[in-house]
Amino acid sequence: MASPLISVSNLRKTYGSGPSAFEALKGLDLDIIEGESLAIVGRSGSGKSTLMHLLALLDRPTAGTITLDGTDTSRLSARQLNRTRNSTFGFVFQQFFLNAQAGVLDNVTLPLKIAGVPRRERVARGMAALAQLELDDKAGNTANNLSGGQKQRVVIARALINRPRVIFADEPTGNLDTATGGVVEDILFDLNRRQGINLVVVTHDEDLASRCDRSIYLRDGLIAAYEEVAA
Numbered sequence: 001m002a003s004p005l006i007s008v009s010n011l012r013k014t015y016g017s018g019p020s021a022f023e024a025l026k027g028l029d030l031d032i033i034e035g036e037s038l039a040i041v042g043r044s045g046s047g048k049s050t051l052m053h054l055l056a057l058l059d060r061p062t063a064g065t066i067t068l069d070g071t072d073t074s075r076l077s078a079r080q081l082n083r084t085r086n087s088t089f090g091f092v093f094q095q096f097f098l099n100a101q102a103g104v105l106d107n108v109t110l111p112l113k114i115a116g117v118p119r120r121e122r123v124a125r126g127m128a129a130l131a132q133l134e135l136d137d138k139a140g141n142t143a144n145n146l147s148g149g150q151k152q153r154v155v156i157a158r159a160l161i162n163r164p165r166v167i168f169a170d171e172p173t174g175n176l177d178t179a180t181g182g183v184v185e186d187i188l189f190d191l192n193r194r195q196g197i198n199l200v201v202v203t204h205d206e207d208l209a210s211r212c213d214r215s216i217y218l219r220d221g222l223i224a225a226y227e228e229v230a231a
């Protein structure tokens, strides 16, 4: 069997301390295999976003380990974590997190700017990413002047700009109508199949979950069930 890209062992996350402490994750074990698509599902409050934030190295666990490509991430400094996140992961969140006043191209190339890539290369790679999402004609627009589906495609272009190994998507179609959401889903699964980019999707949408290779169901901070979807 292929070695896991991300391996999680006895993962725990407690928010707060003392009497108000809340154990959101209670000891999870999970391997994410290179190239797979994984849905994280479960009721509100079951720990889905907490798990995704930890997997994406946006937050640190209270206990347990997350190994990325053989590296124990607890050994990385804040700076190394930032660099690893920026170079390895792309993010597609429900609320877009676009700078509404900035241009589409500037939004898409922001991760490259953070990484110190020179402007000429930023523009070339940004335009290529926008072309991939059929948005190159919108490069000069401000992000505000786009439809919901176009905004989510800009977010995907930005997620792709660093050629990520994993895209983390939190309710990626939550703010979109069914048809537009379907287009965004198709783009994400196409990237997974054609480019081998891992997808980790938090969703309440059963249809979206069923398109993933595998789902895990969280209940009260633990994995209650695993489900493989037949190819």
Ligand SMILES: Nc1ncnc2c1ncn2[C@@H]1O[C@H](COP(=O)(O)OP(=O)(O)OP(=O)(O)O)[C@@H](O)[C@H]1O
Residues within 6 Å of the ligand: 015, 016, 022, 024, 042, 043, 044, 045, 046, 047, 048, 049, 050, 051
């Ligand atoms: N910063 C925080 N401080 C205290 N408790 C928190 C914090 N973040 C999350 N929690 C609690 O941890 C639990 C899990 O939250 P989480 O956001 O991971 O759930 P979720 O499954 O993603 O929920 P939803 O589907 O509603 O987004 C919840 O009970 C929540 O109230």
